[in-house]
Amino acid sequence: MDKVIIAENLSLSYKEFETIISKASFAIDAGSFVFITGASGSGKSTLLKSFYGAIEPRAGQLMVGGVKMSRISTSKLNFLRRHIGIVFQDYKLIKEWTIEKNVMLPLIISGYTKDISSSQVQKLLGHVKLIHQSGKFPLELSGGEQQRVAMARALAHNPILILADEPTGNLDEYSSQVIWNLLEGANTQLKTTVVVVTHNIPSSITVPYKHYHIEMGNIHEIA
Amino acid sequence: MKSLKNHISLIIALFTVLFSVQIYVAVDRTIEAYENRLKNDYSIIVVSNKTLSAAEFKAMDSIIERSESIATDQVLERLQGEMSKKNLDLLKLTLPKFYRLYLSRFPTPQEISKLQKRLQKHSSIERVEGYAQSHDTVYKLMLLFKDVVQIFSISIAAVTSLLILKEMRLWQFQHAERMSIMALFGAPVWLRSAVLFRLAIVDAIIATIVLCLAFFIIEQYGWMDLLLRTVGISIELFDFVNDAVRSLLIALGVSIVLTLMIVIGNEEEE
Structure with a gap:
């Protein structure tokens, strides 16, 4: 089976002599659903950041989508990011753009025509049950609605990999369920690899998944 | 409304730069015309x-x-x-x-x-x-006038630069979030900063149009022309082709440099 993410003796740190992840080795299969758990400050978000190139490996090797993440060039990183969908805990929506344009962002970046982008966005907004809100701005929506918009944006360009950092951290039950359903749907129907960083794995999850836990800078798989 | 306010701030700053440059050019033309007059008399x-x-x-x-x-x-x-x-x-x-x-x-x-x-x-x-004595007096007076205008122009340029720098920081702050979100989804630098460049170009064009209008009004009223004629000088304060093109190029240059600084600053922060 193809590997989307391969880490070999991966060490991550923000400052020298302050290792957050130490010599981690693991591989994530294409089309798999993975949870990464750990206590607050354990380094799970840092690990996720390394997957989309926001932090470079201090030591060891990290390959994402076949791209080596150490000393990666800007153009290569941009290319890789165009094939990844990211969901953040704080949504990271562009406040001055409408919901429709926010969801359209990855399609604009990938150079899709307006017609294709529009129909894709309408479809996704339908999935997240926000079609009637498409003309609104992010700050006019609730937290749950904003996260659903962020989820639609992450799915817009049919990415090979979805990275979600505490996607339901601050959400109500309904919005959380919509998010989990979408992540499961992307994994089962589109065979998209999903990596979710979270405190707790929801009991409602129906897809088979892998579980990695981070403790004291070490990452280990939980059977 | 907030965005309009930011536009106006940059347009005013750019207009001030253009206006001070144009005043310097007009003074230079006046001095040249006066020199020419003195030359003919001397x-x-x-x-x-x-x-x-x-x-x-x-x-x-x-x-x-x-x-x-x-x-x-x-x-x-x-x-x-x-x-x-x-x-x-x-x-x-x-x-x-x-x-x-x-x-x-x-x-x-x-x-x-x-x-x-x-x-x-x-x-x-x-x-x-x-007649070196009388010549010397006139010449020194003229040099003094030139120096005063130069100091005045430099002072205006310095104040305006501070205004533009302030505006630049505001822009950087306002657009940094949007640009970093776009970067997370793999947008190349040109796409991330396209909006900034578009805004900068539009503001430069507006500032040039405002400058042309200001000089059109000054010429329509004719008081400046009358003032110059009383000392025997007739010059074109604003050439609506050459001066307008030069002003547009200056405005575009300043605003594009400003945008580039924001873009580079943003890249370094990432």
């Missing part, structure tokens, strides 16, 4: 014991544009009653030739001094009067 008197042609004078110094012989008939006519015709004819033969020399440009006091020395070296020239 001449050097040369006394020579033999006839000298214009070519001979030009060969002495390239600054000499033309020479004019000063007629002595009027002086001799006045002496007709007091002297015999024989003495008058003798005087006519021995009387030196007087020339008025006009220069190609308004000279500096050093140039006058050099020119005087050069003319005096000529064997047939007996005396040179450069």
Whole structure:
């Protein structure tokens, strides 16, 4: 089976002599659903950041989508990011753009025509049950609605990999369920690899998944 | 509304830069016109014991544009009653030739001094009067005026630069979030900063149009033109083709440099 993410003796740190992840080795299969758990400050978000190139490996090797993440060039990183969908805990929506344009962002970046982008966005907004809100701005929506918009944006360009950092951290039950359903749907129907960083794995999850836990800078798989 | 306010701040800053540049250009034109007027009024008197042609004078110094012989008939006519015709004819033969020399440009006091020395070296020239004293006063006044305008323009440029820097920081702050979100989804730098460049270009065009309008109004009222005419100067304060193009290029240059600084600053932060 193809590997989307391969880490070999991966060490991550923000400052020298302050290792957050130490010599981690693991591989994530294409089309798999993975949870990464750990206590607050354990380094799970840092690990996720390394997957989309926001932090470079201090030591060891990290390959994402076949791209080596150490000393990666800007153009290569941009290319890789165009094939990844990211969901953040704080949504990271562009406040001055409408919901429709926010969801359209990855399609604009990938150079899709307006017609294709529009129909894709309408479809996704339908999935997240926000079609009637498409003309609104992010700050006019609730937290749950904003996260659903962020989820639609992450799915817009049919990415090979979805990275979600505490996607339901601050959400109500309904919005959380919509998010989990979408992540499961992307994994089962589109065979998209999903990596979710979270405190707790929801009991409602129906897809088979892998579980990695981070403790004291070490990452280990939980059977 | 907030965005409009930001636009206006940049447009005002750009307009101030353009306006101060245009004022400097207009003052420079005024000084040039005044220099030209002074040059036309200014001449050097040369006394020579033999006839000298214009070519001979030009060969002495390239600054000499033309020479004019000063007629002595009027002086001799006045002496007709007091002297015999024989003495008058003798005087006519021995009387030196007087020339008025006009220069190609308004000279500096050093140039006058050099020119005087050069003319005096000529064997047939007996005396040179450069009116250096009065020339020096006018010239120094003009230099003082030029310096004052220069200091004034630099002060305006400094204040405006501070305004633009402040505006730049505001832009950087406002657009950093959007640009970093776009970067997370793999947008190349040109796409991330396209909006900034578009805004900068639009603001530069608007600032140039406002400048053209301002000078159109100034010219329509005509008080500036009237003021200049009272000192015998007629200049074009604003050339609606060349000056407008130059102003647009300056505005575009300033705003594009400003945007590039924001983009580079944002890249470094990432």
